[in-house]
Amino acid sequence: xxxxxxxxxxxxxxxxxxxxxxxxxxxxxxxxxxxxxxxxxxxxxxxxxxxxxxxxxxxxxxxxxxxxxxxxxxxxxxxxxxxxxxxxxxxxxxxxxxxxxxxxxxxxxxxxxxxxxxxxxxxxxxxxxxxxxxxxxxxxxxxxxxxxxxxxxxxxxxxxxxxxxxxxxxxxxxxxxxxxxxxxxxxxxxxxxxxxxxxxxxxxxxxxxxxxxxxxxxxxxxxxxxxxxxxxxxxxxxxxxxxxxxxxxxxxxxxxxxxxxxxxxxxxxxxxxxxxxxxxxxxxxxxxxxxxxxxxxxxxxxxxxxxxxxx
Numbered sequence: 001x002x003x004x005x006x007x008x009x010x011x012x013x014x015x016x017x018x019x020x021x022x023x024x025x026x027x028x029x030x031x032x033x034x035x036x037x038x039x040x041x042x043x044x045x046x047x048x049x050x051x052x053x054x055x056x057x058x059x060x061x062x063x064x065x066x067x068x069x070x071x072x073x074x075x076x077x078x079x080x081x082x083x084x085x086x087x088x089x090x091x092x093x094x095x096x097x098x099x100x101x102x103x104x105x106x107x108x109x110x111x112x113x114x115x116x117x118x119x120x121x122x123x124x125x126x127x128x129x130x131x132x133x134x135x136x137x138x139x140x141x142x143x144x145x146x147x148x149x150x151x152x153x154x155x156x157x158x159x160x161x162x163x164x165x166x167x168x169x170x171x172x173x174x175x176x177x178x179x180x181x182x183x184x185x186x187x188x189x190x191x192x193x194x195x196x197x198x199x200x201x202x203x204x205x206x207x208x209x210x211x212x213x214x215x216x217x218x219x220x221x222x223x224x225x226x227x228x229x230x231x232x233x234x235x236x237x238x239x240x241x242x243x244x245x246x247x248x249x250x251x252x253x254x255x256x257x258x259x260x261x262x263x264x265x266x267x268x269x270x271x272x273x274x275x276x277x278x279x280x281x282x283x284x285x286x287x288x289x290x291x292x293x294x295x296x297x298x299x300x301x302x303x304x305x306x307x308x309x310x311x
Contacts, residue, residue, distance in 0.1 A: 014070050017062050021071065024058045025084050032057035032309065033086040035072065037065040042290035043114045044089055047298055051310040065090045072106060087309045091247070094170040096235060097177065107305045115247025115289065117296040119254050124151050126295040127258055131281040132265060134273075143273045150200055150272065151257060157203035158253050159241040161196045166245045168212045168224070170232035175225050186218050192252035200260050200272060203253075254292070255283045 024033050034041070034048065034057055041059040048057055062068050068088045075081055088106040091113035092098065100108050111117070125135075128147055134140040175182045195215070197204045208214040212224065236244060262279040264272045283291050 013063060013067060014074065017060060017067065017071055018074055020060055021075070021084070021086070022081065024060070025081065030056070030085065033084060034059045035062050035068045035086060035088040036060065037062060037068045037090050039289065040089055040091075040114055042287075043117070043293050043296060046293055047302065047306060051306040065093065068106075069101070072102060076102065076105075087305075094173045094232075094246075095177075104308070107302060110299055110301055111243035111247070112245060112250075113247030114296075115251040116243050116245075117299070118288070118292055119155070119242060119250040120297050121148070121151065123292070123295045123297055124148070124254065124257075127254075127281070127292070130295070131258075132261070132279055133277065140274070146272055147261060150261075154198065154200070154203045154257060155242075155253065158196060158198065159245065161203055161205040162245060162249055163236060163241070164209045165190075165195055165207065165215065165249075167229065167232045167236065168215070169246060170235065171224055171228040174228040174231055178228075183219065183222060185216060187216075187246075188248070190215060192249045192256075195249065198253060198256040198260075200257075200264065251288050251292075252285075255285070255288050259283060 021033055021035075024031055032048075032052060034044065036044065036059055038061060041061065045059070060071075062071055068090050072086075072088050075084060075086060086105065088102075090106065090108055092109050093112060098108070100106055109116070117123070125148065128134045128144060132140075132147075134144045134147060136144045169185065169187050172182070172185045172187075192198075193206075195205070195207045197206050213219055213222075216222075242250075258281065261272060262281060264270050265277050265279050268276060270276055281291075
């Protein structure tokens with residue numbers, strides 16, 4: 001697809017989504033219209049319901065981060081619809097340089113994406129308690145400690161293992177920032193299992209740390225800018241990797257660990273757990289955001305934002 005064709009398609013997409021916004025507004029002018037960049041409503045819905053009655057808001061899947069921002073721009077500059085009740089929700093991604101054009105109306109995650117809210121130790125402990133009946137206070141307290149230790153150790157190995165991958169992706173983003181003609185990176189097609197193997201006893205790197213083209217097949221012949229690579233690498237030197245790295249790999253990690261612990265817990269001869277137990281949790285690869293939403297963290301900044309838009 002040419003750049004002109006791509007721009008035309010984007011323009012048509014904006015028109016369709018803006019029409020959806022106007023239809024919601026026409027039915028009930030008091031409705032809070034929430035603009036999501038994708039399937040993020042699966043995370044935000046429960047949290048919106050805490051501050052709003054369920055029928056008082058409607059979600060619009062705009063199809064992408066840039067689409068949310070474009071729709072906000074269209075709404076804010078529209079003679080008729082500029083005063084509608086709306087809120088936008090987007091991920092920060094790797095754009096450290098991004099400036100929120102309307103903080104009162106747009107929520108930007110403090111981490112890479114909403115998926116990073118699922119990888120915290122507090123989230124993992126809630127899953128252990130609710131799904132495994134394993135806590136630090138009940139009869140399974142020894143199992144609890146073993147599970148948390150496994151989670152902590154495997155996560156540290158995992159984050160170290162995907163450092164180079166994240167540097168490559170962020171470097172490409174920096175190059176796109178400085179030159180929009182840079183070839184797109186099909187990073188969403190990269191499978192976490194092709195980067196790192198996650199097991200109870202070890203997280204092992206499986207990609208070539210010295211060859212980005214072994215991961216990004218479509219970039220054959222592409223040259224990474226050394227300055228961009230340096231900027232990306234330096235940005236990760238003293239950061240909180242849990243919050244700074246790509247969210248897709250993060251949620252894949254917790255999914256894999258939880259399912260492997262489930263397999264151990266339900267086996268005839270458990271290795272991690274002291275005895276066999278029942279665990280019914282199911283986490284699908286495509287719907288983990290929804291299935292684990294109740295356990296994911298809700299940062300203070302999001303609570304504050306939701307309180308403001310509900311007022």
